[in-house]
Amino acid sequence: MAQEYGWNKSDSGTVMSCFFWGYAITQVIAGSIADTHGGEKILAFTTLIWTTLTFFTPQLFDFAYWSGFPLPILLLVRIATGIGQGFHLPAMASMVSRHLTAADKGRVFGISLAGSHFGSVVAGAIGSVLLEWFGWRSLFQFVGIISFIWYLFFKRLKEETTLRRRNAVTDSSCTLPLINGKKKEPENLFTDHKNSTTAVPWGQLFRHPAFWAASCAQYCGANAYFTMFSWLPSYFSDNFPNAKGVVYNVVPSLAIVVTSLMAPFLASRLLANGKSVTFTRRFMEGSSLVAMSFCLIIVSMSSGSFYMSLFIFTMAMAGRGFHHGGVSVNPHDFAPNHTGSVFGIFNAFSAMTGFIGVYVAGWILQATGNNWAYVFLFASFQCVFGAIIYSLFGTGNKII
Structure with missing residues (x-):
């Protein structure tokens, strides 16, 4: 274009x-x-x-x-x-x-979110062919x-x-049954119309440190993810110009699909083994952020082959998938009666990285003469910061 x-x-x-x-x-x-x-x-x-x-x-x-x-x-x-x-x-x-019931919400929603990553696989695979041919x-x-x-x-x-x-x-x-000659009104067996929730108590939510801890982790993890998602094609094109685009456009995205599907079941297994919701959320999100941070540090310090770089970035994207057993499903924990509203606020923190984090990465490349190490180190440090904050203040308990 x-x-x-x-x-x-x-x-x-x-x-x-x-x-x-x-x-x-x-x-x-x-x-x-x-x-x-x-x-x-x-x-x-x-x-x-x-x-x-x-x-x-x-x-x-x-x-x-x-x-x-x-x-x-x-x-x-x-x-x-x-x-x-x-x-x-x-x-x-x-x-x-x-x-859905409380036991099923996190698992089903986590699986649904994996579909967005599968879309990246389809677009990367079929899209690469379509771009070349048509x-x-x-x-x-x-x-x-x-x-x-x-x-x-x-x-x-x-x-x-x-x-x-x-x-x-x-x-x-x-x-x-008949009551006083009249048939009792049927209970609302299914919710098909307006939700019966009251106004969202935003003040109570915004004053809780766990909300901001989760928002911080959401932003930091999304920044690393969108940086890789947006800039990896340029990275591989600059450093490995002979590599096939269909390979590096598909393999990392395929890894995150696998771990995104695994994450809800791993979280459910932890809960079934007696771990608290708070421990489960902290463990899953911490694992995701630390894995991405470690991989980004490794790739920024090495100048390996194409396949080694591809492997490291694939592991980094795979680490992101465990997020879907952590902060990604936190809104269901925080606000079971206002999940859509709270998730919208959460997802806004992710979306902001689409025009802040990705732009900053481009600015770093421009200022440093295409030094990719600074881009990945900057994203890595943010992941560490998010992991620390969420490990200290994150929760899986109801807030509102």
Whole structure:
């Protein structure tokens, strides 16, 4: 895209980062809206928005340059896509919280989050082939098509589930006893409409040190992850120009899929063995942050072969996957009745690294003449800081 439209690195960074402007801002309100109106309704509608924008991004970008006002339209398209996708994870968190038992919430939500990493594997593998054979436009259209198929499946599943619930409530009302000549109202067996939660006591949440400890760990871990996710292609291209992009675009992301699926079950095993929720969350998150920090330090001090660098970064990304048994599911612990709202705030800390941490990494490279060691050491030190803070103040107990 940069070659076709004549962007420099500053232009490319602006277009890439503005997605996170809309994404991060939306997180603050997305969870509250999902908790109030139902995550199923929000998820279906907003998915259709970002799916449509993704599919037509090539045409919208061409229109932007045809109009003579390219920058405002480019930014608007990417910000709108970020806004639409910003509702996705908070809506999922709200749905999981309302429809599952306390024992299942963390495990199911952790598995669901692994799907986002699997998407990176698909985009890295199939996308690399599409880019080589058909150009960058085909990648947007491919993602738009498979996302629309998912939207149709989810919409049909939602309609069938709603119908089954209504039939179940109708059947149960037929067997209810008469009270004073009137049939007793059926209990709300299924939550399908507005959530019955009260206003979120934000003051109580924000005054609790565990919330800020978890937010700190969330930011530090996400900074390392997004730094690797965004800059590894450039790192391998600069240092190993003959390496196959399909390899380093897929292997690290595949590792995080595996550990993301493992993490919820490891956390459940710790809990089943008598460990407290607080110990489990601290252990899983600490393991994730320390593993990433160690790998980033090693790679910054070595000048090994391509396969050694690939192995180290794969281990670093694998370490990130254990996060899904730690801070990632903390909102279910903190606020079982306000999970979507709290998760939205949490995820905003992650999203901020998309336009802060990634930009800082680029600034370091520019200032140091492409010295990658400083980038990875900076991310590593943040991971250590996050691990210390969360180990001291993190909790798995209910706050609100």
